[in-house]
Amino acid sequence: MSAPTAAASADLPLPASLQEIADDFAAMPEGERLQLLLEFSDELPALPPRLAEHPELLEPVPECQSPIFVLTELDDGAAEGTASAEAPVRLFFSAPAEAPTTRGFAGILAEGLDGHTAAEILSVPADFPLRLSLTKAVSPLRLNGMSGMLARIQRQVREHLAARP
Amino acid sequence: MTDTAPQIAPDTGDPKFAGYAKQDRLVSTQWVADRLGADGPTEPGLVLVESDEDVLLYESGHIPGAVKVDWHTELNDPVTRDYVDGEGFARLMRAKGIARTDTIVVYGDKSNWWAAYALWVFTLFGHEDVRLMDGGRQKWEAEGRELTRTKPAPEPSDYPVVERDDSRIRAYLPEVREAIGEIPLIDVRSPQEYTGERTHMPAYPEEGALRGGHIPTARSVPWATAANEDGTFRSAEELRRIYLDELGLQPEGEIIAYCRIGERSSHTWFVLEHLLGFDSVKNYDGSWTEWGNAVRVPIATGEEPGEAPAR
Numbered sequence: 086m087s088a089p090t091a092a093a094s095a096d097l098p099l100p101a102s103l104q105e106i107a108d109d110f111a112a113m114p115e116g117e118r119l120q121l122l123l124e125f126s127d128e129l130p131a132l133p134p135r136l137a138e139h140p141e142l143l144e145p146v147p148e149c150q151s152p153i154f155v156l157t158e159l160d161d162g163a164a165e166g167t168a169s170a171e172a173p174v175r176l177f178f179s180a181p182a183e184a185p186t187t188r189g190f191a192g193i194l195a196e197g198l199d200g201h202t203a204a205e206i207l208s209v210p211a212d213f214p215l216r217l218s219l220t221k222a223v224s225p226l227r228l229n230g231m232s233g234m235l236a237r238i239q240r241q242v243r244e245h246l247a248a249r250p
Numbered sequence: 251m252t253d254t255a256p257q258i259a260p261d262t263g264d265p266k267f268a269g270y271a272k273q274d275r276l277v278s279t280q281w282v283a284d285r286l287g288a289d290g291p292t293e294p295g296l297v298l299v300e301s302d303e304d305v306l307l308y309e310s311g312h313i314p315g316a317v318k319v320d321w322h323t324e325l326n327d328p329v330t331r332d333y334v335d336g337e338g339f340a341r342l343m344r345a346k347g348i349a350r351t352d353t354i355v356v357y358g359d360k361s362n363w364w365a366a367y368a369l370w371v372f373t374l375f376g377h378e379d380v381r382l383m384d385g386g387r388q389k390w391e392a393e394g395r396e397l398t399r400t401k402p403a404p405e406p407s408d409y410p411v412v413e414r415d416d417s418r419i420r421a422y423l424p425e426v427r428e429a430i431g432e433i434p435l436i437d438v439r440s441p442q443e444y445t446g447e448r449t450h451m452p453a454y455p456e457e458g459a460l461r462g463g464h465i466p467t468a469r470s471v472p473w474a475t476a477a478n479e480d481g482t483f484r485s486a487e488e489l490r491r492i493y494l495d496e497l498g499l500q501p502e503g504e505i506i507a508y509c510r511i512g513e514r515s516s517h518t519w520f521v522l523e524h525l526l527g528f529d530s531v532k533n534y535d536g537s538w539t540e541w542g543n544a545v546r547v548p549i550a551t552g553e554e555p556g557e558a559p560a561r
Contacts, residue, residue, distance in 0.1 A: 126310065151304060
């Protein structure tokens with residue numbers, strides 16, 4: 086089952102940036118939460134040209150009902166050879182305009198996690214999507230897609246760290 | 251079904267529509283555009299409904315004046331795996347400003363799967379005049395037609411409470427089980443789902459089932475067989491060739507269609523019920539997410555339909 090095992094992680098704190106986003110959704114009346122998700126969808130940054138020309142570098146996220154691709158990069162250029170869990174991580178997403186929900190999920194993760202440290206990204210509890218007050222407006226089934234994105238981002242980051250000396 | 255004629259005349263602009271058994275169930279994008287003002291439909295009694303898989307697609311832009319109906323959050327009961335009841339449906343229709351006598355034109359993403367699903371649910375409540383926009387959202391967008399983010403604020407309607415009647419077009423598991431070997435079953439999922447190679451459709455892993463395969467004797471006719479590349483329905487002649495000549499279905503007999511959760515089979519249901527005018531077509535909405543998880547129901551794997559188990 087791909088449903089997050091939420092009970093165990095329910096008490097884990099979110100990084101401040103994600104908590105802020107969760108608070109913004111929670112503060113909205115039920116009927117306006119989709120509107121906020123649409124803003125995240127609209128504001129998802131486009132891929133930089135070097136990646137836009139090489140979409141094969143991005144990893145597909147099949148948990149989403151619409152096509153989405155994600156790539157993480159450890160930005161530790163200057164700190165070569167140092168402990169890289171504190172290195173910032175860049176997040177890149179690609180999703181078509183006709184998949185705004187998926188784009189919205191990606192926009193939340195981009196806004197909340199892009200440029201944050203590897204350690205911080207790995208600390209995000211798996212049930213984060215369920216803490217966004219979107220289960221009613223979006224449905225838990227659709228939120229599974231976001232869990233899939235988060236899991237793949239964290240796996241990529243772990244692989245980056247494992248590859249360092 | 252009553253025999254009252256629809257208040258809004260059928261779309262006769264597309265010669266393709268004339269070939270269908272029921273000629274008042276499809277409208278073209280042009281027909282909709284011809285009846286559209288800046289704020290929405292100009293023809294009294296005409297309502298546009300967008301129904302998508304993507305819950306945010308409507309918000310990202312829709313046909314002016316169209317209201318949204320979401321299958322997950324609005325047509326389904328939030329607790330039981332079932333549709334809303336008569337009270338719930340009336341509440342929904344009132345909030346959307348839809349009257350019982352209105353002509354509803356539904357359109358949506360993914361070749362109108364969810365639009366067909368909504369149309370099928372509306373039919374469970376006996377809403378008389380509900381049509382699909384041929385080609386759905388995809389065609390409307392491809393033609394560069396107008397989309398807006400401005401949401402209409404419809405006046406609440408006085409939609410009556412009508413109890414859902416599942417008997418004519420909805421099948422439940424026990425009925426499907428009895429139907430094996432007796433009446434034709436149509437599996438409209440992808441070939442890989444039919445054979446059991448995978449339990450969900452490619453790129454949709456989260457609505458899986460414990461077992462893969464198909465209901466014994468079911469024939470594989472993927473939903474897309476009935477659709478053109480641009481999301482429109484194939485002509486009556488092509489549909490007759492596929493479902494009557496090649497598959498040997500009898501328009502006067504009973505048929506049950508299923509898929510994974512009932513959305514793709516709503517598309518096929520629409521084809522058989524309205525475009526080919528079959529007498530008795532049911533959608534088994536429990537579909538593979540019920541059958542593939544049920545204990546001790548027969549399952550066939552591989553490309554062959556398989557035999558009905560001995561009774």
